[in-house]
Amino acid sequence: MTNKRTIATIFLLSLIVLLSLYLRVAGQSRSGLGFNETIHVYAVKSLMEKGKPELPSGKIYNRALLFTHTVALSFKLLGVSELSALCQVSYSEYCRLLLFFS
Numbered sequence: 001m002t003n004k005r006t007i008a009t010i011f012l013l014s015l016i017v018l019l020s021l022y023l024r025v026a027g028q029s030r031s032g033l034g035f036n037e038t039i040h041v042y043a044v045k046s047l048m049e050k051g052k053p054e055l056p057s058g059k060i061y062n063r064a065l066l067f068t069h070t071v072a073l074s075f076k077l078l079g080v081s082e083l084s085a086l087c088q089v090s091y092s093e094y095c096r097l098l099l100f101f102s
Helices: 002-031 035-050 065-078 082-101
Strands: none
Touching (some): 035 082, 065 082
16 A cells, blocks of 8 residues: 555656646746856857866856856757756756755
8 A cells, every 4th residue: 555655646746846847847947047057158159169167258167067067958958949058957856956955
């Protein structure tokens, strides 16, 4: 009985997480990138082209380098687009939630 209950709970939670992820990405794609995400996109494009996260002003953007590199990986896998940046933003938010609640 507990095994079936555990499987049902995991299935339901997975369904809720996937649905919320879809709604998050769909809602975010309508509103576009925020200010912080735009800065990361500039840094990621420079990272991919020049090998360093540089902003259009010429300053090196070394804040949240792990996030910048994961967005670069997302761009390499999915192509450079707003949707691939939004997928990475949503993914990192879910990872933070999982770390917080585990």
